[in-house]
Amino acid sequence: MIPSATELSFVSNMMWLTLADGRRLGAPLAYFPRLLAATPQQRQQFEFSGNGTGIHWDELDEDISVQGLLMGVEDRTRGNRIAA
Numbered sequence: 001m002i003p004s005a006t007e008l009s010f011v012s013n014m015m016w017l018t019l020a021d022g023r024r025l026g027a028p029l030a031y032f033p034r035l036l037a038a039t040p041q042q043r044q045q046f047e048f049s050g051n052g053t054g055i056h057w058d059e060l061d062e063d064i065s066v067q068g069l070l071m072g073v074e075d076r077t078r079g080n081r082i083a084a
Contacts, residue, residue: 003066004052010043017069020052027069034062 007018015035017025029036035043038060049056055064 002053003070004050005048005055005066006052008046008048008055010040017055017066019066025069032062032064034060 004020005017006020009016010029013029013036015027015029015032017027019025034057038057042057042059045059046055046057048054049063053066055066056062
């Protein structure tokens with residue numbers, strides 16, 4: 001079963017994701033420079049893609065996979081790091 005998200009919120013410099021199975025996952029915004037630099041209003045302009053398997057911010061040109069977050073993978077825009 002592919003993990004999927006049902007809710008997304010931001011508290012301070014953390015992103016919190018609620019999964020369909022009830023788990024809650026937190027990731028520091030420092031892992032995602034575009035989200036870190038975005039305004040709180042821009043962060044709220046997301047949509048779940050692929051039935052909740054991904055998160056997309058059109059204005060920020062940012063896409064994050066739930067599976068990547070579960071694996072602890074950071075943003076690929078930072079040189080040699082692996083994509084989320």
